[in-house]
Amino acid sequence: MSEVQLSASASAPVQSLLPQTILIVEDETRLADILEQYLRREGYHTERAASGPRALELWRAARPDLILLDLMLPGLDGLEVARRVRAESQTPIIMLTARDEEVDRLVGLGIGADDYVIKPYSPREVVARVRAVLRRSGGGVQAGEVLRVGDLLVDTAAFRGTCKGEALDLTAAELRLLALLMRDPGRVRVRAELLSVVSGPAAVSDERAVDAHIKNLRRKLGGCGSMIETVRGVGYRLASG
Structure with a gap:
């Protein structure tokens, strides 16, 4: 939930x-x-x-x-x-x-x-x-979101995240990716959308760079890493916990 x-x-x-x-x-x-x-x-x-x-x-x-x-x-x-x-x-x-x-x-x-x-x-x-x-x-996003999904927590105002209460050592890009996935658990986020979070809305980089960010993010999430699911040929989603 x-x-x-x-x-x-x-x-x-x-x-x-x-x-x-x-x-x-x-x-x-x-x-x-x-x-x-x-x-x-x-x-x-x-x-x-x-x-x-x-x-x-x-x-x-x-x-x-x-x-x-x-x-x-x-x-x-x-x-x-x-x-x-x-x-x-x-x-x-x-x-x-x-x-x-x-x-x-x-x-x-x-x-x-x-x-x-x-x-x-x-x-x-x-x-x-x-x-x-x-x-x-109600689609506008307000400042100071605190997102909780299962054992994961992200506080966007404080720019910090935790898994099972343990602090996560995330880069700014990784935290942005995680927050996007957590905002709507179960919703598939396509690679282009995830890339825009990392590099900005006008990004024209190789979308495969997102895969590298997700790989690092999963590793850093430790026991929570398996919550990020791959949707083959489309992108990624966060399990709803």
Whole structure:
């Protein structure tokens, strides 16, 4: 079982430790590139899909904090993607549509979309909507998180961790990785997302470097190391204890 406590500490913001993930579902490459550029500048990690089926696949693998979902997509349209996501989770969804008819707005919001943006749009407006929806949904990360999962504890304000009460000798990057995994036990974190925690949201390093960090982290966790599970071909997750 996991537990998260929030304190009013004014220490370094946890958001820098735990970048939120935005899934961009847009089949127009130019628009997706622009959205990704603006979101990464704001410190978000991004994943991209250009079709409905791929969007669902990435959503299940990466479990993003928010989905930017185009209405017109190949394979499955945005409304059907939203219906399937909403049937399983409350992941915030912002619909992106070139249709300005009221019926589309009503249908889109009726299936559980949190907001919509009509094309053509300003990327800055989209980023502002993302921030607003995450705030409303409680997706914003506050400073001073204390994360407990089984025998593991991480205090992000004090920048320390313990396993079974024993202090862990972790680097800053290793602590950030561990905190990200502990924030949502059982959720698979893809290598690109983990890399952004280590190297920053604009990192372009070899994602295999994450494997080396995880190997070191497991070793340093000692008896708690087995809690980090490999999801072959995708990334890693933390067992829920």
